[in-house]
Amino acid sequence: MKRRHPRRTALTVLAAASLLSSLVSFGTAPAAAAEATGKVAGTGTARTGGTPLNMRQSPSSTARKVGEVANGGKVWIMCQVVAEHVNGTVRATRVWNRLANNTWVSDAYVQRAYYRIPVCSAARPPTAGAWTLPLSAGLVSGYRTINRPTHDGVDLGAARYTPIRAVAAGRVIRVVCNISRGSCDVDGNRALSGCGWYAEIQHAGNVVTRYCHMARRPAVAVGQLVRKGQFIGYVGSSGSSSGPHLHFEVHVNAPPATRANAVNPVWFLRARGIRLG
Numbered sequence: 001m002k003r004r005h006p007r008r009t010a011l012t013v014l015a016a017a018s019l020l021s022s023l024v025s026f027g028t029a030p031a032a033a034a035e036a037t038g039k040v041a042g043t044g045t046a047r048t049g050g051t052p053l054n055m056r057q058s059p060s061s062t063a064r065k066v067g068e069v070a071n072g073g074k075v076w077i078m079c080q081v082v083a084e085h086v087n088g089t090v091r092a093t094r095v096w097n098r099l100a101n102n103t104w105v106s107d108a109y110v111q112r113a114y115y116r117i118p119v120c121s122a123a124r125p126p127t128a129g130a131w132t133l134p135l136s137a138g139l140v141s142g143y144r145t146i147n148r149p150t151h152d153g154v155d156l157g158a159a160r161y162t163p164i165r166a167v168a169a170g171r172v173i174r175v176v177c178n179i180s181r182g183s184c185d186v187d188g189n190r191a192l193s194g195c196g197w198y199a200e201i202q203h204a205g206n207v208v209t210r211y212c213h214m215a216r217r218p219a220v221a222v223g224q225l226v227r228k229g230q231f232i233g234y235v236g237s238s239g240s241s242s243g244p245h246l247h248f249e250v251h252v253n254a255p256p257a258t259r260a261n262a263v264n265p266v267w268f269l270r271a272r273g274i275r276l277g
């Protein structure tokens, strides 16, 4: 196998499978590499020698960085492709891992037992499992309804102090008290304007989610990496709010999250197998 010119063009699944079979010679069960189309995904550990392992938007060291895994941190591998060759601290390989949050890390820095990890299908990205509900509660107000055409999110009628969770892995990009006057630490009302205490999280694929009206300052800080389902704050009624609920927004082609790039969270999550409200 010649490795002088790593191919960066998209490989067909068949070519990737065949290359994987010949390249996956590490681990304890090389013979099983031909079965790389199995359905068992695996976990691994980032081993970089110190610096964080970069999560990329596509399987290339020049692709946009969309997050990082601390050295020694766990990664959840959904599938693999053959792409750019990387000489890493664990091995030299052209295998790249697609993680549960739809980002990519080079397998050259991932220590793991041998698993039958499937080859990634270009046609159907494995988004299953990457998303979850922010909380379980009924929908009390929809996205841009006739009565509220400027309502750019959905309202979920959860009780005060219900934990709010990140709907996918990502990075916290905003933690803000947004109110026309007064404090976000007390209940607001409809005479005020603003989202109250809120946080925004940037996910892979330029998606931003926003969580409003928290009871107190969000439990996360700007720059912090969060896992899918990680607790980020409590339901409250701060800002322009008539009672405890979570106002939840989804923005695409973001940041910044704007009115123009808000999408219906119900449809967005439904496309990812999650039923909201």
Ligand SMILES: [Zn+2]
Pocket: 141, 151, 153, 154, 155, 246, 247, 248
């Ligand atoms: Zn709302």
